Amino acid sequence: MNESPHRPPVPAREWVVGDDGWVHGARALPSPNFEARPEGTVPTLVVVHNISLPPGEFGGEAIGELFQNRLDCSAHPYYHAHLRDLRVSSHFLIRRDGALEQFVSCDARAWHAGASSFLGRERCNDFSIGIELEGTDHVPFESEQYGALAALVRILVARYPIEALAGHSDVAPGRKTDPGPYFDWPRLARDAGLADRYFPYRHR
Template sequence: MISCSDIFKINKQGFVKDIKLVKSPNFDNRPNETEITLLVIHNISLPPGIYGGKFIENFFTNSLDPTIDPFFYKIKDIKVSAHFVIERTGSLIQYVSAVKRAWHAGESFWNGRSDCNDYSIGIELEGSDNIEYTDIQYAKLNALIECLTEAYPIKDVVGHSDIAPKRKTDPGPSFRWDKIKLFKKT
């Protein structure tokens, strides 16, 4: 089993050491004195259902070429990011410092609070609602959750569909909440 201390160390600037860092411009500052209390799990594949390649990176860095796939025309002007992406191979990429506000949740609500981007960290799993995630993705996700909960006062781990149920379905029915060792969803 992979543990936090085996692979991840988070510095005070909110960056995980020794993983791939691709800086997204799609972030800003959190409101003053906002505690990070929520982790939001998403899924992403670009184009939908296709894995691998640099399209997620291009999307989060505003460099996606819309001529490559018709779907890219629909999303070419959207400015989004997540703090982390876990690829199907288990590779972990960071796009935004954990202490900054990534633009991942959109219009959202959790436990009586709106604007989840203000107080959450977004983790994207390369995948889709109806395709099983890989065991290495769960292992890396659990290790990352352990590290983030050690560094920040995380109270809940939820899916995008939990905070935006009218708009989002991810991480979808293929996501196995029972494989998350911390914060099992009830």
């Protein structure tokens, strides 16, 4: 490990990936927006995103409600009208304070990446785990979020044959911009103890 001397090490967390692909210690908010992964397909990729609802506002339950198809579109009609018929999900959301929420089992296919391609392999949802960070492209993420993300990535890499991590913008260029310019990839690599080969879009 190559911990930075300028900040405390990532604290250990009581998170364990259960046999059913749900992380014990995470807040479970099951989403109906998933399906089985294709036969014989295991997760080999982690896709990092950011999301906030309404955009730029943190806290509240709108993200979970969106993933559970129960977002009240009348509450914020300007922002939510275009989300009304959207069917999306992610495996995880890391809140601003580092709290972890899970919506879909890691063993199932969540609907987070959309039309996408990882180094030429299409349909990233088939073979990836999606992690949303509560945030935007326009403000830095919180230290608590990096700590939680590193801890989560460590247990996922230990459990699944993860070969790489990428941003949504890497696998859907021109269509998506998240996790955005403030996301600190070297910090994640350091804190999660991952070698350069896990980051093919940053070390080529």
